Amino acid sequence: MSPLPLGKPVAVRGLRKIYGGVVAALDGIDLDIAPGSFCTLLGASGSGKTTLLKALAGFETADAGEIRVDGRDIGPVPVAKRNIGMVFQNYALFPHLTVHRNVAFGLEMRRVGRAEIAARVEAALALVGLDAHGGRLPRELSGGQQQRVALARALVIEPDILLMDEPLGALDKNLRQSIQIQLRALHRRIGATTVYVTHDQEEALFLSDTIALMDRGRIVQVGAPEDLWFRPANRFVASFLGECNFLPAPSGPGEIGLRPEKTLVGVRAEAAEIRLDGVLGAAVFTGTGYRVTATVAGRELTALTGNDDPVARLAPGSAVTVGYHPTNAMSFADTDR
Numbered sequence: 598m599s600p601l602p603l604g605k606p607v608a609v610r611g612l613r614k615i616y617g618g619v620v621a622a623l624d625g626i627d628l629d630i631a632p633g634s635f636c637t638l639l640g641a642s643g644s645g646k647t648t649l650l651k652a653l654a655g656f657e658t659a660d661a662g663e664i665r666v667d668g669r670d671i672g673p674v675p676v677a678k679r680n681i682g683m684v685f686q687n688y689a690l691f692p693h694l695t696v697h698r699n700v701a702f703g704l705e706m707r708r709v710g711r712a713e714i715a716a717r718v719e720a721a722l723a724l725v726g727l728d729a730h731g732g733r734l735p736r737e738l739s740g741g742q743q744q745r746v747a748l749a750r751a752l753v754i755e756p757d758i759l760l761m762d763e764p765l766g767a768l769d770k771n772l773r774q775s776i777q778i779q780l781r782a783l784h785r786r787i788g789a790t791t792v793y794v795t796h797d798q799e800e801a802l803f804l805s806d807t808i809a810l811m812d813r814g815r816i817v818q819v820g821a822p823e824d825l826w827f828r829p830a831n832r833f834v835a836s837f838l839g840e841c842n843f844l845p846a847p848s849g850p851g852e853i854g855l856r857p858e859k860t861l862v863g864v865r866a867e868a869a870e871i872r873l874d875g876v877l878g879a880a881v882f883t884g885t886g887y888r889v890t891a892t893v894a895g896r897e898l899t900a901l902t903g904n905d906d907p908v909a910r911l912a913p914g915s916a917v918t919v920g921y922h923p924t925n926a927m928s929f930a931d932t933d934r
Contacts, residue, residue, distance in 0.1 A: 604632045604757070604758060605667035607666055607790060608665040609627060609649075611626070612652060612664065614659050615660050621814045623814050624645075624813070626649060628649075628809055630792065630807065631790075633790055634791070635781075636790075636806065637800075637807070639795060639809065640810060641796060646794045650760055677706075679757075680757045681760055682752060683760045684751050684761040686762055688735070688743045689747065691735075695731065695733060696735070696738070697722070700731075703750060707754070717753050718749075721749040722749050726745065727745055727746060745776075760792050761792070825838050826838055826839065835929070840856065840857050841927075842899060843929075850930070851928060860898055861919065862875070862877075862889050863917055865920075866918040866919055867920070871926075875916075876891060876915070877908070877912075878891055878913060885904065886904045887904065887909045889902055
């Protein structure tokens with residue numbers, strides 16, 4: 598298998614999908630995905646992310662709008678001719694075929710020559726670190742190995758874009774993190790344009806060049822992980838991507854948002870530019886420090902402190918100062934969700 602060419606750009610314009618004549622699963626989606634980038638569709642169940650992925654794959658037909666890959670409208674193109682690699686959560690391997698035959702399947706359907714199939718399958722398995730497992734059956738592999746076989750099968754056809762639908766959701770936490778590291782390194786080597794669906798915010802932050810956060814069939818914000826974390830478009834984005842404390846703006850309408858790591862309590866808050874009176878809730882040891890809760894003006898806030906912070910020695914119900922620096926506060930209009 599020759600090195601994959603730089604992935605193709607994807608442009609989605611005005612994409613709509615309506616179920617039952619009423620519910621808009623996709624409500625006018627516009628999205629540009631740069632060639633060779635790793636774009637994650639992030640959102641809760643029912644946000645539309647999987648429907649969008651299925652529309653890209655051709656498993657769903659949009660009611661309006663278009664999808665272009667490298668400038669070509671793929672709406673009328675049948676699934677089998679879209680040259681798209683797909684990796685599912687349940688792997689979808691053929692249990693009666695060896696690993697080699699599973700990976701070769703897409704090439705066989707394309708009537709590629711036998712010698713070329715052998716070479717490309719060998720290269721694809723080497724790419725995912727399974728070149729010694731070609732003769733095994735899927736049941737003889739671990740869950741992580743099966744997922745890598747599914748990835749090799751998607752990559753061996755040299756797809757224009759690679760689609761992944763919550764591919765790590767069935768794995769335990771430690772294995773999932775290990776595969777995430779491998780997947781990130783692999784993407785940087787092959788340069789395939791990748792669209793990845795997940796509801797796991799940490800996974801999205803770790804893997805992605807671009808995140809498209811979805812809610813109720815719409816893209817709420819799209820940008821680099823750092824953009825969504827530090828410059829969320831609204832209250833919804835700030836609260837979905839990580840924890841966020843909300844307080845009334847010190848002047849005027851609206852609110853400010855503070856990440857727990859930027860929320861100061863006790864002694865650390867004494868030097869803050871903005872200081873508020875609070876009541877300590879609890880200080881829970883997390884190993885790297887304490888997770889501290891405090892109530893300020895009727896709102897419960899969370900702060901993260903070091904494991905030597907004296908606030909941990911205070912009794913629940915103690916008066917405590919809560920503070921922050923305005924440069925660390927995110928402003929939201931009072932109409933923001």
